[in-house]
Amino acid sequence: MPGSANFLTKNKSIILYGIFLALLLFLLKWLELHFLIMSHAFEIYAGAIAIIFTALGIWLALKLTKPKTVLIEKEIFTPRSETFILNEKELMRLNISKRELEVLQLMSEGLSNQEIASRLFVSLNTIKTHNARLFEKLEAKRRTQAIETAKKLNLIP
Amino acid sequence: MPGSANFLTKNKSIILYGIFLALLLFLLKWLELHFLIMSHAFEIYAGAIAIIFTALGIWLALKLTKPKTVLIEKEIFTPRSETFILNEKELMRLNISKRELEVLQLMSEGLSNQEIASRLFVSLNTIKTHNARLFEKLEAKRRTQAIETAKKLNLIP
DNA sequence: TGAAAAATCATCCTAAAGTATGAAGGCAAA
């Protein structure tokens, strides 16, 4: 659609230009008689033609040059697995340590306390104390609640 | 920077235009002698001037007119909370009932079994049996694991 | 209408989670 419309616009301009040219030629023919007599004024005549046609050229160029509209659609998908960005501000605000975050992470992956302990080479009790601190800081009663909150705050993916 | 550069470019063009004009006037003066004799060729002379100056006008316009490029940037954000689509195929495949999904949902929100029971006006034991079924179907050992799996399968937001 | 599936509830028991409290070693900043 925009292609054919453009073509029409171009043709219109060309047709208009043709008509304008024809009219000008008639005008020139008429002017010729007057100006031929006083040949001193020939420079004025040529200058007039130059100015008129320069203006015509400018007008044509401006008319024919369509504003190039480039539409760039930036789609920013967040498939959450790819684009997780840790919210370090919240992390600092809540005073959650690296180790605690580590535990939280594993917790959210569905591991039991014992599994987390084994994974991190520490005792079950250590994990329990980490949990207690986490629940306190995240204002959670249960691990599931802690995970929910942490995900909302972008502390874990 | 681009402003002053543009200004320079414009001035250059105008200066060039002036020089070109001067040269053309000389050319005209010279041509005048030849064409005045054969006044029949005057139309050709005028036409040449018209064409030359039209071309000049077009060139000037194109030179002076900065490329009209309109950039439209559309940013389409997809914040995961807005775009949750339940994966009904997986739901059917795993034979998870409406009630079970409901329980799963509340579970993922961090509620305890007792809280879920109260919310749904059923007994704690009922929730436990639902859980057992869910864990079986989702191949999970714990509720946290069930939640993880369910989220991955887009069964819950 | 009658069988299958879904939802409900119960009991008993074990495992895991969570609470409370105390304590010790390490490390970095004041």
Added chain:
DNA sequence: TTTGCCTTCATACTTTAGGATGATTTTTCA
């Protein structure tokens, strides 16, 4: 060096979660 924070571990206890099993009541669909 001392203070504070992190990390670690322990013990004792309570609560919640989860497993196994059986049973009753709706609901649904052929």
